[in-house]
Structures are given as C-alpha cells and as structure tokens.
Amino acid sequence: MKCPVCKCGSYKILKSKGKTSKELLLQCNECGNIFRETIIAEKPVERRVVVSEYEKSHKKFIKIYPDEVVRVEDILDLDGRPAQVSSVENKRGGRVQQSPVIDIETIWAYYIDIPARVGISVDFSGRILSRKVEVDREFEFTVGDIVKLENLLFKIKAMKTLERKMRKGFAKAWVIKRVYGIPIEEKIRYNYDLTSKMIGYDEEYEER
Numbered sequence: 001m002k003c004p005v006c007k008c009g010s011y012k013i014l015k016s017k018g019k020t021s022k023e024l025l026l027q028c029n030e031c032g033n034i035f036r037e038t039i040i041a042e043k044p045v046e047r048r049v050v051v052s053e054y055e056k057s058h059k060k061f062i063k064i065y066p067d068e069v070v071r072v073e074d075i076l077d078l079d080g081r082p083a084q085v086s087s088v089e090n091k092r093g094g095r096v097q098q099s100p101v102i103d104i105e106t107i108w109a110y111y112i113d114i115p116a117r118v119g120i121s122v123d124f125s126g127r128i129l130s131r132k133v134e135v136d137r138e139f140e141f142t143v144g145d146i147v148k149l150e151n152l153l154f155k156i157k158a159m160k161t162l163e164r165k166m167r168k169g170f171a172k173a174w175v176i177k178r179v180y181g182i183p184i185e186e187k188i189r190y191n192y193d194l195t196s197k198m199i200g201y202d203e204e205y206e207e208r
Contacts (some may be wrong), residue, residue, distance in 0.1 A: 003028035011027060032173065053114065060079070065101065069101070090105060118173055120194070141176060146188060149198065151186070152179035155182055159171060163175075189201060
C-alpha cells in the first residue's frame with residue numbers, strides 16, 4: 001500500500017476494523033496524508049511445532065497467518081504457554097533463521113515458563129561427580145565462580161552452552177547445557193549455594 005499523494009510505502013495504522021476484510025485508516029509517514037485502504041484478510045494456516053520441555057519433546061500445531069514471518073527467538077503461544085523458537089525448517093528440508101509461514105514445514109521451540117535445567121560435573125582426578133540443578137533461566141554462571149553444592153565446594157573451570165564450550169566469561173542458565181568444575185578443599189567464601197536447586201543425579205555423566 002502506498003500513499004496516493006507522495007507514493008511513499010511507509011505508514012502507520014490509525015484504525016482497523018473488520019475480520020474477513022479489513023478497512024484501514026492510514027497516515028503516511030512521509031507527508032502526513034491520511035487515507036483509507038481495504039484488504040482481504042487471508043485465513044490462518046496450521047503449522048507443526050515440535051516443542052521441548054527438558055529432555056522430552058512433543059508435537060503441537062499452531063494457526064498462523066501465511067503472510068507472517070517466523071524468526072528464531074520469536075515467542076509463540078502454545079495453548080497458553082510461551083515457547084521460544086529455536087529453529088525453523090522450510091519445505092526444502094533446510095534449517096533457517098527465519099521464513100515466511102507459507103514456506104515453513106516445522107517450527108522447533110522450547111518452553112520458557114519453566115526453570116533452566118543445568119548439568120554439573122565435578123572432576124575428582126578422573127572420578128566424575130554429576131548432578132542436575134534447576135535455576136531461574138536468567139541466572140548467570142561465570143567461569144571462576146566458587147559454588148557450594150551440599151558439602152562440596154568447587155570452582156567452575158568451563159561451561160558447555162548450546163553453541164560452544166567456554167573457558168572464560170559468563171552465560172545465562174537457559175543457554176547452558178553443562179557446567180564443569182574442580183573441587184576445592186579449603187573452606188573459602190563461595191559465590192552461591194546450589195544445594196536447594198539440586199534435583200538429583202545425572203546418571204549419564206556419573207563415573208565411578
């Protein structure tokens with residue numbers, strides 16, 4: 001849609017009414033002219049969403065308009081629960097950062113209304129003690145932090161995120177898959193206590 005006066009395609013919507021067809025009252029951002037347009041609203045289409053909740057994934061369907069664009073990090077409403085888009089698969093089988101809805105085969109996402117679940121591995125000279133903790137998604141882990149976990153103190157030496165392994169810096173819990181540490185024998189001041197956040201053993205990583 002373009003302004004009939006200056007032909008500019010930039011405008012803001014002042015008023016919109018109607019469902020199957022919409023009557024729009026628009027104001028041109030270039031010359032300020034106010035004009036009306038009528039558009040035929042397309043019907044929403046159904047698209048598959050594979051949504052993760054910790055280690056489990058299940059399939060849902062969402063209705064969305066074909067002229068919209070879905071992007072990685074967009075938030076979707078899945079039956080009242082917020083889920084963030086992690087990947088978009090188009091009809092050619094490729095994973096892309098964004099795609100018009102009409103070209104989408106599957107949307108991959110994960111729920112963000114639950115705590116982040118992070119694996120903890122502490123290396124006792126080859127014997128690995130592994131635990132799982134659940135913390136707020138925005139909680140920050142930093143390489144070098146001193147952490148208390150039950151009767152154990154350990155120092156974070158590295159972290160594995162969704163994209164890479166870190167040996168310095170910090171990251172928020174929701175992007176971290178695993179924290180690696182070494183035990184500290186002396187009783188020194190720690191940065192935080194994760195004891196109350198522990199939800200159990202991580203048998204996949206436990207070595208005896």
